[in-house]
Amino acid sequence: MSKNHTWPEDGRGRVPFWVYTDPQVYREEIDKIWYGPHWLYVGLECEIPNVGDFKTTTLGERPVIMVRSGVDEITVVENRCAHRGLKFCQERFGNRQDLLCPYHQWAYSLRGDLIGVPFRRGVKKQGGMPADFDPSANGLHRLRVEEANGVVWATFSDETPSFREYLGERFWKHYTRVYDGRKLEVLGYNRQRIPGNWKLMQENIKDPYHAGLLHVFFVTFGLFRADQKSAVDIDDLGRHGILISRKGEKEQNEVTADMRQFKSDLVLNDPRILDVVQEFTGEETVGMITIFPSVILQQQVNSLTTRQIVPSGPGAFDFHWTHWTYADDSSEMKQRRTRQANLFGPAGFVSADDGEVIEFSQQGFSPSEDEAALVTMGGREIECTDHMVTETAIRGMYDYWRKVMGYA
C-alpha cells in the first residue's frame, strides 16, 4: 500500500480523492483489478466473422488481439512479440492467415503458437537459436476467453470464475434480457479520451441521482426522470450495477420544480429522435448495466451500445463505444437506433454532459488528494432500491474495491 493512505472515518459514506489521483494506487488497481480475477470486455463476436479476422484493443493497459482462430473458436492473445516485445500488430481490424511480427518475422498461428523463426538453425552453419530453444514455450501470451451471447470476454487470471458466475444469476438475467443469443451487427464506433479517472465512468452510470438533474435533455423529454418507476440492482459483491427505468411523458410536477434547468417550453423541430418503440418484455425502457471494471452495457430506449473503458494513468481513460443492432432488425429499426445515437457519444445530447462533468471532477480532486467525496444519498447502506434518489451502487463498488485493494 502506498503513502499510508487510510480510508476516511465515515466508511461507506465517503470516497477519498486519492483513489482517483495517486499513481501508485492506480498501478495497484491495474495489477489487482484489471489483471486480477475479473472478466474484461474485449469486443463483439460479430466483429470478426471469418477465420483469420482480428480486432486489436487494449485490456487494462495491455494491447491484445482478438482473433477468430477457428470457425467456432475465438482466441485473445497479448499483442506483444515473444522475441523482443514489440506491439507487432498495428491495425485496428484485418484478416491474416497467421500473426507475423515485422521486426524479425517471427510467425504465430492464430492461436498464438510460435510457428516460424527465420534462421532458427543459423545460416551456413553459423548463428541461429541455441539447441535448447523451445518454440512451444515462446508463443504469444494467451488469455482465458469466454463468449457469452455475442460478447467476447477475457481475463488475465486463472482465479476468475466462469463468466456467468462472475455476473451472478441476477445479473445474468439482466445481461440476457438484451444479449439474448440473437446475432448482433455493428452500427459503428465512437471513441473519445476523457481526462478523468476510469472509476468515474463506472460511478457515473451507477449514479441515477445525476441523470435526472444534469441531463436536461433526458428530463425535458421524459426519457429519464426521478419520478419515473425505477430501480437500482447491485450484485452480491457490490461491483456490478444496473439502473432500470421507465420512460414517461413530458410533464411538469413537483420533481421538475426541483430542477432549476427544466425547460417546459422546449419542443423539437424534428422529433424523430424520440420515436421510441418498446422492444423488450416488461415496461422498462432503460437498462444501464455496469460490469466491473471494464464496460457499460447500454440499453437506453432503442440505443444498444457497449462502452469499453481503457484506463490510461490515474487521470484519463479512453472510452470506446460500439453501437450495435440485432442482425435481423428491419432497416427501419437500424435507422432508429442510428438516430437515437445522437443522444450518446462525445457529441451526444446527453453523454457529452457526462464527459464534461467527469473532467470537472478530476480537476476538483487533483489538487486536494486528502479531501473526500460524499456518497450518502439514500443512506449508508448498500442495497437494491426501487427509486433513483440514491448513491447505493457507488457505495457498493467502493466496498468491493476496498476489499480487492486492501483498504479496510
Add this chain to the structure above:
Amino acid sequence: MHEAMECQGAAGAGLLNSREAIRDLFDDYYATLDAVDLEAWPNFFTEDCVYRVISRENYERGFSLATIGAESRGMLMDRVTGLRTTQVYAPRYYRRFAGPLKIGRGADGAVPVEHNLLLVQTLIDKQSEIILSARCYDSVVEVDGRLALERRDVVFDSEMIPNSLIYPA
C-alpha cells in the same frame, strides 16, 4: 455593358456555375460558426438535408453511425437548442481552418465540393488542441436564388476525440 452581361450570365446559368459564389458560401458558413452564431447555422442547409460528422472508420466501412447525424434542417435546429438550453459543457472557442475547395462538376443540379478542415478548440486556461482533422464532402444546390448544402459529410481522421465535440463542424 460587360458587368451587365456577367450578371445575366450568372442569373441564367445559376449560382451553381459560379466558383466565387460557392467559395462565398463556405466562407460565410465558417465565419458564422466561428462567431458561434448557431441560430444562423441551420439556414445554410436545405430543408431535408443530411448532415454528418462521422469518423473515417465508420465512413469507410459503410457504418451508419455518425458522431453527429441529422436528417433534416429541423434536427440541426434541435442541435442548436440542445447546445443553447440543455447541455452542460465548459466554455470554449472553436476555430475552423478550411483548405482549398475542390469544386466538382455538377449533375442533377448539385455540385460536389471537397476540402480539408481543421477544427481547433481552446478551453479557458488551456492550450489549443485539434479537435477534428477532417475532409468534408459537401453537395451544394441552389434553392430560391441562393446556394445551400443538401448534404455535408465531415469525415474525421482524428478518431480519438479529446473528450467532447460540442459545436458543429
